[in-house]
Amino acid sequence: MQSGGGRASATLLSNDKIATEGGVADGKSEQKPTTPVSPLSLETINPKVIKAEYAVRGEIVIRAQTLQQELISKPGSLPFDEIIYCNIGNPQSLGQLPITFFREVIALCDHPDLLKKPETHALFSSDAISRASQIIDKIPGRTTGAYSHSQGIKVCRDDIAAGIAARDGYPSNSDDIYITDGASPGVHMMMQMLLSSEKDGILCPIPQYPLYSASIALHGGTLVPYYLNESSGWGLEMNELKKQLQAARDAGTSVRALVVINPGNPTGQVLSEENQQDVVRFCMKEGLVLLADEVYQHNVYAEGKKFNSFKKVARSMGLEEKDVIIVSYQSVSKGYYGECGRRGGYMEVTGFPEDVKGQLYKLASVNLCSNVSGQILMSLVMNPPKVGDKSYEQFARERDAILSSLARRAKMMSEAMNKLEGVSCNAAEGAMYVFPRLHLPERAVKAAKAVDMVADVFYTRRLLDATGIVMVPGSGFRQVPGTWHFRCTILPAEEKLPGVIKRLTTFHQKFMDEFRD
Amino acid sequence: MQSGGGRASATLLSNDKIATEGGVADGKSEQKPTTPVSPLSLETINPKVIKAEYAVRGEIVIRAQTLQQELISKPGSLPFDEIIYCNIGNPQSLGQLPITFFREVIALCDHPDLLKKPETHALFSSDAISRASQIIDKIPGRTTGAYSHSQGIKVCRDDIAAGIAARDGYPSNSDDIYITDGASPGVHMMMQMLLSSEKDGILCPIPQYPLYSASIALHGGTLVPYYLNESSGWGLEMNELKKQLQAARDAGTSVRALVVINPGNPTGQVLSEENQQDVVRFCMKEGLVLLADEVYQHNVYAEGKKFNSFKKVARSMGLEEKDVIIVSYQSVSKGYYGECGRRGGYMEVTGFPEDVKGQLYKLASVNLCSNVSGQILMSLVMNPPKVGDKSYEQFARERDAILSSLARRAKMMSEAMNKLEGVSCNAAEGAMYVFPRLHLPERAVKAAKAVDMVADVFYTRRLLDATGIVMVPGSGFRQVPGTWHFRCTILPAEEKLPGVIKRLTTFHQKFMDEFRD
Incomplete structure (x- = not known):
């Protein structure tokens, strides 16, 4: 593909020629040849961009992606066989299923030709069809493509x-x-x-x-x-x-x-x-x-x-x-x-x-x-399905199953955190995370400093390398100076959560054994 | 709905009370009551936001939306019965249909449960089904919801x-x-x-x-x-x-x-x-x-x-x-x-x-x-369907019909523009617009100035009020000072285009008659 489509008629210039020729095509430039300025470097881009940080997809996550590639290219080379992304509130990446009614309506709106066809009734609930029709009818031009x-x-x-x-x-x-x-x-x-x-x-x-x-x-x-x-x-x-x-x-x-x-x-x-x-x-x-x-x-x-x-x-x-x-x-x-x-x-x-x-x-x-x-x-x-709507029962079942499981997982997570040595964790009353405080031994803080790392980054990095569990260090969210935390989502599938907790617990015990003052 | 769900237990404070009470809830504030500062005004927001301009959805378009409401609320009150949006490259809003294959694949990816069901084959082309399956199989977690x-x-x-x-x-x-x-x-x-x-x-x-x-x-x-x-x-x-x-x-x-x-x-x-x-x-x-x-x-x-x-x-x-x-x-x-x-x-x-x-x-x-x-x-x-794919023929037919019609409309538009008195228009070799130059009579420029309008805004505003056709004044794109242009898309449906051109031509002639030096 490299050369096949290249146009033979194109002018081929060596880099040298370009670097030394005085002007551009019309040859009328009066400027002397100059060494091209490097248009882009960390010194010349907007310093506000450099200042911005976004730990939820930061260095720990980038390392996790590297390890995930290693799991594929060198199976068995790591002490775990799966990366578990607890860094981000991304439920469907960890197996949560979408609400059926929502996806039905969206698919129908994407391809409204379906609304006219009798076969559609074999595949979609009747209220999804009527909802999609109502929406399409009210969009100017009846199109989702404008x-x-x-x-x-x-x-x-x-x-x-x-x-x-x-x-x-x-x-x-x-x-x-x-x-x-x-x-x-x-x-x-x-x-x-x-x-x-x-x-x-x-x-x-x-x-x-x-x-x-x-x-x-x-x-x-x-x-x-x-x-x-x-x-x-x-x-x-x-x-x-x-x-x-x-x-x-x-x-x-x-x-x-x-x-x-x-x-x-x-x-x-x-x-x-x-x-x-x-x-x-x-x-x-x-x-x-x-x-x-x-x-x-x-x-x-x-x-x-x-x-x-x-x-x-x-x-x-x-x-x-x-x-x-x-x-x-x-x-x-x-x-x-x-x-x-x-x-x-x-x-x-x-x-x-x-x-x-x-x-x-x-x-x-x-x-x-x-x-x-x-x-x-x-x-x-x-504006989800209401009581009496054809899809309501399925909708409510799906919704309630997810919410009650999340509630159980929130509890399971904070309880597990509170059982860890030197860790205290407020209940997750809502949202999708626990944010436990790590009372790190002084020696761990020093060991982190010795490798030029913030202490909670050091901890989460060690956790990742030992278990494949990805969490975000508290410093990414800011915290009272001198305190350390990490954020962990409550989103791993309920049947997997005990295993995740076990891996974390084992890691944590070893970590504390290594660094206990 | 206003009051039904309001919580009876909520503290109800009159505005006066709030405006004069010294502190917030804990009552420990030492600040004196102050007239609340107005948090937002044109003087206090980011001046860069005020400086930014976006004529494609600017004042002419906002006026068009108002007229569209009038057409509904007071039918027959305007000299036209339809607003024709030639201001923006938005083909499907003017009736262009989407490419079927694309919409099939997207709908299937939105609701991948369909991929497992035999009835789906009655509604979707086989290569759309296989393409959607390939995509879903390669998305981590097999979900489009993450x-x-x-x-x-x-x-x-x-x-x-x-x-x-x-x-x-x-x-x-x-x-x-x-x-x-x-x-x-x-x-x-x-x-x-x-x-x-x-x-x-x-x-x-x-x-x-x-x-x-x-x-x-x-x-x-x-x-x-x-x-x-x-x-x-x-x-x-x-x-x-x-x-x-x-x-x-x-x-x-x-x-x-x-x-x-x-x-x-x-x-x-x-x-x-x-x-x-x-x-x-x-x-x-x-x-x-x-x-x-x-x-x-x-x-x-x-x-x-x-x-x-x-x-x-x-x-x-x-x-x-x-x-x-x-x-x-x-x-x-x-x-x-x-x-x-x-x-x-x-x-x-x-x-x-x-x-x-x-x-x-x-x-x-x-x-x-x-x-x-x-x-x-x-x-x-x-990466659209290729020769030999099940959907290729339909895909190519839909694509070619749209492109050849666009080519005809581009030609029709620039030819029509060049026939207008005092208008010259380069061919639209590509893209979706003509950008003709308006040689406006001095009297029109003065008339615009008298109502504190830029001359091409004056022209497009008059055009809108007379015909319902929405175009963007050239000043929204910047132009050589002292020259006037407007941008018009080539997107009205081919069967409607002669009518649009006729309305424009009639308006233009009247405009020139009114202002000719």
Whole structure:
């Protein structure tokens, strides 16, 4: 293939000739020959890119991919025969099945010719067929192959808004919905809007999901940390918020927004309604945009805990749109659906002045629109089959099986962590992770330093090399200096989890035996 | 719904109470009550966002959407009964049908349960079934619902690389492929890498596709214009490139890259191989990254013209990867496929130093991955059915019908434009647009100024209000100062095109009658 198609007529120049000839083709250049400048190097690219870090897919994961290749090319060469990816909330990669109804509707919308054919009824449920028909009928041009409205197809936004209203008991307006390719692009858009320079800051929980630190770094702003209190179950404490806001202001930072992740990532706590009310008041009083990461809204496992959206909390306090600015993020990637690869998400934007909304619309327009299949899936997630629908029983069975298994796994994981020597772990009340604290022996910290590694990176690297289990070191999420953690998803299949825990336990014991002070 | 679900237990506070109470929930705040700062206004958001413009979905289009609502709410109130969107390259919104084989494979991959069922053979072609099976078998975890590798699923990148190699006759490496949600995110990634401040510049053709000006503005760099020569069919002239580079350097701008759009958007020219060789030499000599927008590679209509990728041209000159840095963009949105809503695209990145590649990988990772359905579609576009495949005949028939109709429409459009008084129009050799020059009477320019409008905005706004035809004013793409243009897609259905041309012609004649000097 190399040479077969090369055009014989092309001018063939040696590199030397190119490097020394004075001008370009027309020969009229007056510049002297110069050594070509190297157009790209770490010194010349945007330093903000270099500063950004994203540990969830960082060095440990890159090493895991290398080991996975070794397992294929040299079977038996490693002390394990499988890499278990506990680094990322990616349920279907670990065997979770998609919700059948969702996939039926998406497939039908992808190939709407099927809707006309009688044979389709042998393969698809009748309500999937009618739902797909309803959606297609309402898409302008009846096609899923056209760019949509920049905020997303109207019928999808209508269904999302209806789902929010049903969830909260307060109205939602489809004009406030911006459908995005997963939640991340919406976070980037807000950071782009809010951050003009490093003088602009965003209050972020620590530990935090590294999308936030990465996005703030990429957009050149300042991350203003507020620490969650590990000893009160990763509590979000108002005194801490106020203290950090004041410190940032004293340092000349203009704090623009507060990020709250509820249920927490990587920390798994579910906020109480009272706590949320305090947060809303704080944002109002201090003139902060509330960026509410609510992508784990369907992942609540702890008895007596319940997800409340920040918008619902604000409305139930009697606050109206003009009183407080809330951006709520949701995604098809989490919940019981776990459709990470489909890249659907939305943000509900309330309280924006009209002219700023215009700017947000323009930003959305530059990216044309999010993928239509993900848009449809997002609308299905917010408007799933209802009692009485043909697919409801199967849908509810699939959903409940996943959620109850996740709840059991969350419990199993945190219990197992608490049994490890020198490890303490808060319960995962929600979300998909445990984030245990590692009380590492001094000798382990020194051994890490000796090989120029952060101590929790050293631990997770050792774990990977010994067991094939991939976790993310706590330093990737930031943590109270001098403390060490790791994040582990609760997502390995339930029947595999005891084996994973056993491998981890055995590794951990050996590690402690090696380094115990 | 408003009140039904509101929690009776929630604290209800009047706005007054909130505005005057001193602290947040714990009551320990020492700050005095302050009037809440307005967190968001045009004065406080990122000025780069305000600076960015995107005319393809700008004011004319927003007005068109308003008129469309009026057509529904007050039928008969406007002098037309339909809005015809000629503003954007969105073929399926104007009735173009998708390629059946592509949609079959995507639907099967979305709902792979179908692959096991015998009834599926009644609804899908056998090679679509086998292609979907091959893809699913090669996806880790056999699922399209998981986050993929940050650059895209390996099997999709392999198919894309094989397609590039077959197209060019030179090898392509799947490690160089970054699959993205359409081409736009890849452009943003490159701008993010290359632009640290306004001292960094990017050479862009004028007229240009406004994604480039918007992305450069958003990332805070400087657009360094080079003017295409309208009188030589929008020729890309080396003297102009050199002159503008020198001028930018003299002004202290560090020029990092050269954007070339081939076939041109909005200008429709197809570059000759000799011209491309000159461009490659120029980039080498001057140390510029060549950003090659090649999304219209399948849209070439002019006799004797042929698309050559810049990478192929460079390789046929004997240049290797280390000699020149080329980023080639492709998309599922254009060509004969026109799958804009699916958001698939890729960039092939060659010549990057390893450490900079690492930074690019990290940037891709922060966004997790592009949508899997779009990834699969992109791989199908680059590796479509071959002669002998069961679907080949239907595929080729559908493809050729679309391409030959586009060629006829391109010709019809430019001929019609050239018949208008005071309008001259280069042929659309490729892509999806005509970009005619409007020689506006002085009185029209003055009339526009009197209502504080740019003259070509005035013209397209009048056109919209009179006919329902939506075009983009040339100023949205930039143009030689003092000249006026508009961009019109060639995409209205072939049977509708004469009617569109007639409406335009009638409007234009009246417009000229009104303003003729």
